[in-house]
Amino acid sequence: MPFLGLGLHVFVAIFFAIHAIRSGRELYWLLILFMFPLLGSVVYFFAIFLPELRSGSHMQRGLRTVTNVAVNAIDPGRELRAAKAAFEFTPTAQNQWRYADALLAADQVGEAVEQFEQCLRGPFANDLEIQFAAANAHLRFQQSEQALKLLLAIRQSSATFRTEAVTLLLAQIYAQSGNNDAAREEYEQAVSRFGSVQARAEYALFAAQHGDLVNARQLYQELNELKKHWNKHSRDQYLPLLQKLEALM
DSSP, X not given: OHHHHHHHHHHXXXXXHHHHHHTTOOTXXXXXXXXXXXXXXXXXXXXXXXXXXXXXXXXXXXXXXXXXXXXXXXXXTHHHHHHHHHHHHSOOHHHHHHHHHHXXXXXXXXXXXXXXXXXXXXXXXXXXXXXXXXXXXXXXXXXXXXXXXXXXHHHHHOSSTTHHHHHHHHXXXXXXXXXXXXXXXXXXXXXXXXXXXXXXXXXHHHHXXXXXXXXHHHHHHHHHHHHTTOOHHHHHHHHHHHHHHHHHO
């Protein structure tokens, strides 16, 4: 029985960790959750999960996303098939949102953009999560102008909505559109304010790609120091970024 109890604690911590990653939370939550699975899960539930639960559709989407991670690991095309079938059978705004997410996850970016655009003309037009997802889709579809418009609207609407994720996505949008000064400013803000591995790695890649080897080397050294403390999950998530940076360096 104690073994089963411990397994349940770890399972709950993993559940919340996936939620933290997918919702763009600060990475220190992962440290809290895995170092203190039971206490960390309780804290995360009351600090993050419960407030989102009260927001209705946001929580439903969060639960669906976490479930899809596990399902797609077994059958990568299952969620897209299920989402498409649900939308065709019941073309509600919620099902269209799910279908758009599934298309983007399946790398069918052009179709995802179309579905997101239709979502933004419906009842989710002012939903910050759908605006953020649509901006990401536009960026991946090389439509930086549309992505920028959505991200700036999000930042103007809420200064606290997924601040690190919005900052990093803005930096990518500016870089894609050739506005390197604005991109560098966003990256510097992300690193100084959040200091996450993601922020450092993305800024280092940008710096290396644009000949700023001083900053790239400094960030590379910082990442190598942080790598000593990574767990298996962190290595799986960030090692490809570090290897890409090593290749550029």
